[in-house]
Amino acid sequence: MFSHIHPLILPLGFFFFINSxxxxxxxxxMLICFFKNKRLRSPCHILISLTCISDLxxxxxxxxxxxxxxxxxxxxxxxxxxxLIIPLYGVGASGPLILAMGIDRLIAVxxxxxxxxxxxxxxxxxxxxxxxxxxxxxxLLYYGFHYRIVDDKLQIACAVPLALMGTPxxxxxxxxxxxxxxxxxxxxxxxxxLKSNQASARFKSxxxxxxxxxxxxxFGWVTTTLTNTLSYEITDVAFTAQLMQMYAGITVNFAAxxxxxxxxxxxxxxxxxxxxxxxxxxxxxxxxxEASSTMVTVSSTSQIQKRKLTMASIN
Numbered sequence: 001m002f003s004h005i006h007p008l009i010l011p012l013g014f015f016f017f018i019n020s021x022x023x024x025x026x027x028x029x030m031l032i033c034f035f036k037n038k039r040l041r042s043p044c045h046i047l048i049s050l051t052c053i054s055d056l057x058x059x060x061x062x063x064x065x066x067x068x069x070x071x072x073x074x075x076x077x078x079x080x081x082x083x084l085i086i087p088l089y090g091v092g093a094s095g096p097l098i099l100a101m102g103i104d105r106l107i108a109v110x111x112x113x114x115x116x117x118x119x120x121x122x123x124x125x126x127x128x129x130x131x132x133x134x135x136x137x138x139x140l141l142y143y144g145f146h147y148r149i150v151d152d153k154l155q156i157a158c159a160v161p162l163a164l165m166g167t168p169x170x171x172x173x174x175x176x177x178x179x180x181x182x183x184x185x186x187x188x189x190x191x192x193x194l195k196s197n198q199a200s201a202r203f204k205s206x207x208x209x210x211x212x213x214x215x216x217x218x219f220g221w222v223t224t225t226l227t228n229t230l231s232y233e234i235t236d237v238a239f240t241a242q243l244m245q246m247y248a249g250i251t252v253n254f255a256a257x258x259x260x261x262x263x264x265x266x267x268x269x270x271x272x273x274x275x276x277x278x279x280x281x282x283x284x285x286x287x288x289x290e291a292s293s294t295m296v297t298v299s300s301t302s303q304i305q306k307r308k309l310t311m312a313s314i315n
Contacts, residue, residue: 004072012246013069016062016253023257027056030260033273040269043122044104044206047129051097055256057090061160062253068157077149077165080158088144091160092137092172094256095179095221098214100129102186105207109193136175143168161228161245169245173228180221187214209267216258220251 002010034040034049061084067073075083108115118125147167156162164172194207227248231241263270275281 002070005069008243009069009246012250013066015250017066019253019257020059020062020066023059023253023259024056026257026260027052027059029274029277030263030270031056032277033270036277037273040273042119043125043129044101044108046122046126047097047101047104048210050130051094051101052259054090054093054097055259057087058094058160058256059087059090059253061087061091061163065157065159068159073157074155075158076152077154077156077162080156080163081144081148083158084160084163085141085144087160088141088163089137092140093133094217095176095183096133096136098217099179099183099186100133101210102183102190102214104129105190105210106186106193108203109190109197136179140164140168140172140175143171159246160249161242169228173225176221177225177229180218180225183214183218187211206267206269209263209270212262212266213255213259216255216262217252220253220255223251224248 005013030052031049034045040049064083064087068075081088107118144164147165149165161169190207191211224245228245231244231248234244235241260274264274265271
Protein backbone atom coordinates (compact mmCIF):
# COMPACT_ATOMS: atom_id res chain seq x y z
CA MET A 1 0.00 0.00 0.00
CA PHE A 2 2.84 2.37 0.84
CA SER A 3 5.50 0.67 -1.22
CA HIS A 4 6.28 3.92 -3.04
CA ILE A 5 7.25 5.64 0.25
CA HIS A 6 10.79 5.41 1.59
CA PRO A 7 10.76 3.48 4.93
CA LEU A 8 12.46 6.38 6.72
CA ILE A 9 9.84 8.86 5.53
CA LEU A 10 6.68 6.84 6.22
CA PRO A 11 6.62 7.52 10.02
CA LEU A 12 6.94 11.25 9.27
CA GLY A 13 3.80 11.16 7.15
CA PHE A 14 1.68 9.61 9.90
CA PHE A 15 3.08 11.94 12.57
CA PHE A 16 2.60 15.12 10.53
CA PHE A 17 -0.98 14.23 9.58
CA ILE A 18 -2.14 13.31 13.11
CA ASN A 19 -0.23 16.12 14.80
CA SER A 20 -1.44 18.72 12.28
CA UNK A 21 -5.07 17.64 12.62
CA UNK A 22 -4.90 17.93 16.42
CA UNK A 23 -3.02 21.23 16.16
CA UNK A 24 -5.43 22.84 13.71
CA UNK A 25 -8.42 21.91 15.90
CA UNK A 26 -6.61 23.04 19.05
CA UNK A 27 -5.54 26.41 17.67
CA UNK A 28 -9.04 26.92 16.26
CA UNK A 29 -10.40 26.39 19.80
CA MET A 30 -7.98 29.05 21.07
CA LEU A 31 -9.31 31.49 18.46
CA ILE A 32 -12.92 30.68 19.36
CA CYS A 33 -12.07 31.47 22.99
CA PHE A 34 -10.72 34.84 21.87
CA PHE A 35 -13.91 35.75 19.99
CA LYS A 36 -16.30 34.30 22.59
CA ASN A 37 -14.88 36.01 25.68
CA LYS A 38 -14.50 39.80 25.76
CA ARG A 39 -12.01 39.49 28.60
CA LEU A 40 -9.57 37.96 26.13
CA ARG A 41 -9.40 41.07 23.93
CA SER A 42 -6.40 42.72 25.63
CA PRO A 43 -3.23 43.37 23.55
CA CYS A 44 -1.56 40.36 25.16
CA HIS A 45 -4.41 38.02 24.20
CA ILE A 46 -4.52 39.50 20.70
CA LEU A 47 -0.84 38.59 20.28
CA ILE A 48 -1.53 35.11 21.69
CA SER A 49 -4.35 34.66 19.17
CA LEU A 50 -2.18 35.87 16.29
CA THR A 51 0.47 33.36 17.34
CA CYS A 52 -2.18 30.63 17.27
CA ILE A 53 -3.14 31.71 13.75
CA SER A 54 0.48 31.51 12.61
CA ASP A 55 0.83 28.05 14.17
CA LEU A 56 -2.41 26.94 12.53
CA UNK A 57 -1.17 28.10 9.12
CA UNK A 58 2.18 26.40 9.71
CA UNK A 59 0.46 23.10 10.51
CA UNK A 60 -1.71 23.33 7.39
CA UNK A 61 1.46 23.03 5.31
CA UNK A 62 1.81 19.45 6.52
CA UNK A 63 -1.48 18.45 4.88
CA UNK A 64 -0.01 19.42 1.50
CA UNK A 65 3.01 17.26 2.30
CA UNK A 66 0.83 14.31 3.33
CA UNK A 67 -1.20 14.51 0.10
CA UNK A 68 2.02 14.45 -1.91
CA UNK A 69 3.50 11.65 0.19
CA UNK A 70 0.57 9.24 0.41
CA UNK A 71 -0.79 10.10 -3.03
CA UNK A 72 2.61 9.51 -4.65
CA UNK A 73 2.51 13.01 -6.10
CA UNK A 74 5.27 15.47 -6.89
CA UNK A 75 5.55 19.08 -7.94
CA UNK A 76 8.27 21.46 -9.00
CA UNK A 77 9.98 23.50 -6.30
CA UNK A 78 8.35 26.68 -7.60
CA UNK A 79 4.89 25.05 -7.52
CA UNK A 80 5.60 23.91 -3.96
CA UNK A 81 6.43 27.48 -2.94
CA UNK A 82 3.18 28.78 -4.43
CA UNK A 83 1.11 26.03 -2.78
CA LEU A 84 2.60 26.81 0.64
CA ILE A 85 2.77 30.58 0.34
CA ILE A 86 -0.06 31.10 2.89
CA PRO A 87 1.28 28.54 5.40
CA LEU A 88 4.70 30.19 4.98
CA TYR A 89 3.20 33.36 6.43
CA GLY A 90 2.63 31.37 9.60
CA VAL A 91 6.08 29.78 9.49
CA GLY A 92 7.75 33.18 9.16
CA ALA A 93 5.63 35.11 11.66
CA SER A 94 5.72 32.60 14.52
CA GLY A 95 9.12 33.52 15.99
CA PRO A 96 8.70 37.31 15.71
CA LEU A 97 5.24 37.05 17.31
CA ILE A 98 6.68 35.12 20.27
CA LEU A 99 9.24 37.90 20.63
CA ALA A 100 6.43 40.48 20.44
CA MET A 101 4.57 38.68 23.26
CA GLY A 102 7.70 38.86 25.38
CA ILE A 103 8.10 42.59 24.70
CA ASP A 104 4.42 43.05 25.56
CA ARG A 105 4.91 41.32 28.93
CA LEU A 106 8.08 43.36 29.55
CA ILE A 107 6.20 46.63 29.00
CA ALA A 108 3.36 45.42 31.24
CA VAL A 109 5.81 44.66 34.06
CA UNK A 110 8.14 47.64 33.65
CA UNK A 111 5.60 50.32 32.63
CA UNK A 112 2.21 49.17 33.97
CA UNK A 113 0.62 52.64 33.90
CA UNK A 114 1.48 53.24 30.24
CA UNK A 115 0.44 49.69 29.41
CA UNK A 116 -3.06 50.36 30.77
CA UNK A 117 -3.24 53.36 28.42
CA UNK A 118 -2.25 51.07 25.55
CA UNK A 119 -5.14 48.77 26.49
CA UNK A 120 -7.62 51.62 26.10
CA UNK A 121 -6.44 52.35 22.53
CA UNK A 122 -4.81 49.08 21.45
CA UNK A 123 -4.85 49.56 17.68
CA UNK A 124 -1.67 51.62 17.38
CA UNK A 125 0.08 49.53 20.01
CA UNK A 126 -0.74 46.25 18.25
CA UNK A 127 0.29 47.71 14.90
CA UNK A 128 3.65 48.73 16.40
CA UNK A 129 4.14 45.21 17.77
CA UNK A 130 3.33 43.70 14.37
CA UNK A 131 5.77 45.79 12.31
CA UNK A 132 8.69 43.40 12.78
CA UNK A 133 6.69 40.16 12.25
CA UNK A 134 5.17 41.55 9.05
CA UNK A 135 8.46 42.91 7.65
CA UNK A 136 10.38 39.74 8.52
CA UNK A 137 7.75 37.48 6.93
CA UNK A 138 7.65 39.57 3.74
CA UNK A 139 11.46 39.43 3.48
CA LEU A 140 11.36 35.65 3.93
CA LEU A 141 8.70 35.29 1.24
CA TYR A 142 10.67 37.56 -1.09
CA TYR A 143 13.72 35.33 -0.67
CA GLY A 144 11.55 32.27 -1.32
CA PHE A 145 10.10 33.82 -4.48
CA HIS A 146 13.42 35.15 -5.76
CA TYR A 147 15.27 31.83 -5.33
CA ARG A 148 12.44 29.53 -6.42
CA ILE A 149 13.43 26.83 -8.92
CA VAL A 150 11.16 26.78 -11.96
CA ASP A 151 12.79 23.73 -13.56
CA ASP A 152 10.02 21.13 -13.95
CA LYS A 153 12.61 18.36 -14.13
CA LEU A 154 13.25 18.81 -10.39
CA GLN A 155 10.22 17.10 -8.81
CA ILE A 156 9.73 17.01 -5.02
CA ALA A 157 7.17 15.95 -2.41
CA CYS A 158 6.19 19.43 -1.26
CA ALA A 159 7.17 20.30 2.33
CA VAL A 160 8.17 23.49 4.20
CA PRO A 161 11.97 22.96 4.00
CA LEU A 162 11.68 22.29 0.27
CA ALA A 163 9.41 25.29 -0.37
CA LEU A 164 12.30 27.42 0.95
CA MET A 165 15.06 25.33 -0.58
CA GLY A 166 18.63 26.60 -0.48
CA THR A 167 19.39 30.23 0.36
CA PRO A 168 15.90 31.13 1.69
CA UNK A 169 15.92 28.21 4.12
CA UNK A 170 19.42 29.09 5.31
CA UNK A 171 18.29 32.68 5.87
CA UNK A 172 15.27 31.40 7.79
CA UNK A 173 17.42 29.07 9.90
CA UNK A 174 20.05 31.63 10.89
CA UNK A 175 17.61 34.50 11.43
CA UNK A 176 15.40 32.26 13.58
CA UNK A 177 18.43 31.49 15.75
CA UNK A 178 18.93 35.23 16.32
CA UNK A 179 15.25 35.85 17.02
CA UNK A 180 15.05 33.08 19.61
CA UNK A 181 18.24 34.31 21.23
CA UNK A 182 16.45 37.64 21.76
CA UNK A 183 13.39 35.72 23.00
CA UNK A 184 15.48 34.09 25.73
CA UNK A 185 16.84 37.48 26.83
CA UNK A 186 13.46 39.24 26.90
CA UNK A 187 11.61 36.45 28.70
CA UNK A 188 14.49 36.06 31.15
CA UNK A 189 14.23 39.76 32.05
CA UNK A 190 10.45 39.50 32.52
CA UNK A 191 10.86 36.42 34.73
CA UNK A 192 13.45 38.22 36.87
CA UNK A 193 11.23 41.31 37.21
CA LEU A 194 8.23 39.20 38.19
CA LYS A 195 10.29 37.57 40.93
CA SER A 196 11.00 40.98 42.46
CA ASN A 197 7.53 42.52 41.93
CA GLN A 198 3.99 41.79 42.99
CA ALA A 199 1.61 40.92 40.19
CA SER A 200 -1.98 39.82 39.91
CA ALA A 201 -2.73 36.11 39.76
CA ARG A 202 -4.16 36.60 36.29
CA PHE A 203 -0.98 38.27 35.05
CA LYS A 204 1.18 35.46 36.43
CA SER A 205 -1.13 32.82 35.00
CA UNK A 206 -0.97 34.34 31.51
CA UNK A 207 2.79 34.73 31.65
CA UNK A 208 3.28 31.20 32.98
CA UNK A 209 1.21 29.81 30.08
CA UNK A 210 3.24 31.82 27.57
CA UNK A 211 6.51 30.74 29.20
CA UNK A 212 5.66 27.04 28.92
CA UNK A 213 4.60 27.51 25.30
CA UNK A 214 7.81 29.40 24.56
CA UNK A 215 9.78 26.65 26.30
CA UNK A 216 8.31 24.04 23.95
CA UNK A 217 8.94 26.26 20.94
CA UNK A 218 12.50 27.08 22.00
CA PHE A 219 13.32 23.42 22.45
CA GLY A 220 11.84 22.72 19.04
CA TRP A 221 13.68 25.52 17.28
CA VAL A 222 17.01 24.81 19.00
CA THR A 223 16.94 21.19 17.86
CA THR A 224 15.64 22.18 14.43
CA THR A 225 18.14 25.01 13.91
CA LEU A 226 21.08 22.89 15.03
CA THR A 227 20.02 19.99 12.81
CA ASN A 228 19.34 22.24 9.82
CA THR A 229 22.71 23.93 10.24
CA LEU A 230 24.60 20.67 10.69
CA SER A 231 22.81 19.03 7.78
CA TYR A 232 24.67 21.31 5.36
CA GLU A 233 27.99 20.39 6.99
CA ILE A 234 27.48 16.65 7.56
CA THR A 235 26.46 15.54 4.08
CA ASP A 236 26.48 16.67 0.48
CA VAL A 237 23.64 14.28 -0.41
CA ALA A 238 20.47 16.36 -0.88
CA PHE A 239 18.09 13.57 0.20
CA THR A 240 19.98 12.95 3.46
CA ALA A 241 20.06 16.67 4.32
CA GLN A 242 16.35 17.06 3.57
CA LEU A 243 15.53 13.97 5.65
CA MET A 244 17.44 15.40 8.62
CA GLN A 245 15.63 18.72 8.27
CA MET A 246 12.22 17.06 8.12
CA TYR A 247 12.82 14.90 11.18
CA ALA A 248 14.11 17.97 13.01
CA GLY A 249 10.77 19.63 12.26
CA ILE A 250 8.93 17.16 14.52
CA THR A 251 9.64 19.19 17.67
CA VAL A 252 8.56 22.47 16.09
CA ASN A 253 5.32 21.00 14.77
CA PHE A 254 4.61 19.39 18.13
CA ALA A 255 5.08 22.78 19.82
CA ALA A 256 2.75 24.46 17.29
CA UNK A 257 0.03 21.92 18.12
CA UNK A 258 0.38 22.17 21.91
CA UNK A 259 -1.02 25.68 22.56
CA UNK A 260 -4.52 24.66 23.62
CA UNK A 261 -3.26 21.91 25.93
CA UNK A 262 -0.78 24.22 27.68
CA UNK A 263 -3.23 27.07 28.17
CA UNK A 264 -5.95 24.67 29.33
CA UNK A 265 -3.63 23.06 31.88
CA UNK A 266 -2.06 26.24 33.28
CA UNK A 267 -4.35 29.21 32.57
CA UNK A 268 -7.67 29.05 34.43
CA UNK A 269 -9.06 31.84 32.25
CA UNK A 270 -8.77 29.83 29.04
CA UNK A 271 -9.71 26.64 30.89
CA UNK A 272 -13.08 28.04 31.96
CA UNK A 273 -13.85 29.36 28.47
CA UNK A 274 -12.93 26.02 26.86
CA UNK A 275 -15.08 24.16 29.39
CA UNK A 276 -17.98 26.47 28.57
CA UNK A 277 -17.52 25.75 24.85
CA UNK A 278 -18.06 22.06 25.56
CA UNK A 279 -20.98 22.61 27.92
CA UNK A 280 -19.09 22.12 31.19
CA UNK A 281 -19.84 24.28 34.21
CA UNK A 282 -17.33 27.03 35.00
CA UNK A 283 -16.30 28.36 38.38
CA UNK A 284 -17.03 32.01 39.02
CA UNK A 285 -14.26 32.45 41.58
CA UNK A 286 -11.26 31.75 39.38
CA UNK A 287 -8.54 34.25 38.37
CA UNK A 288 -10.38 34.60 35.07
CA UNK A 289 -12.63 37.10 36.78
CA GLU A 290 -9.88 39.46 37.93
CA ALA A 291 -9.61 42.98 36.62
CA SER A 292 -6.98 42.76 33.89
CA SER A 293 -3.84 41.09 32.63
CA THR A 294 -1.67 44.04 33.61
CA MET A 295 0.40 44.37 36.76
CA VAL A 296 -2.48 44.83 39.21
CA THR A 297 -1.76 45.02 42.93
CA VAL A 298 -4.39 45.95 45.51
CA SER A 299 -3.21 47.41 48.82
CA SER A 300 -4.82 46.43 52.08
CA THR A 301 -5.36 50.08 53.01
CA SER A 302 -7.53 50.69 49.96
CA GLN A 303 -9.62 47.63 50.85
CA ILE A 304 -10.07 48.95 54.41
CA GLN A 305 -11.15 52.35 53.09
CA LYS A 306 -13.73 50.69 50.85
CA ARG A 307 -15.09 48.76 53.82
CA LYS A 308 -15.35 51.93 55.88
CA LEU A 309 -17.24 53.72 53.13
CA THR A 310 -19.59 50.75 52.86
CA MET A 311 -20.25 50.75 56.61
CA ALA A 312 -20.84 54.51 56.57
CA SER A 313 -23.37 54.21 53.78
CA ILE A 314 -25.18 51.47 55.70
CA ASN A 315 -25.34 53.54 58.88
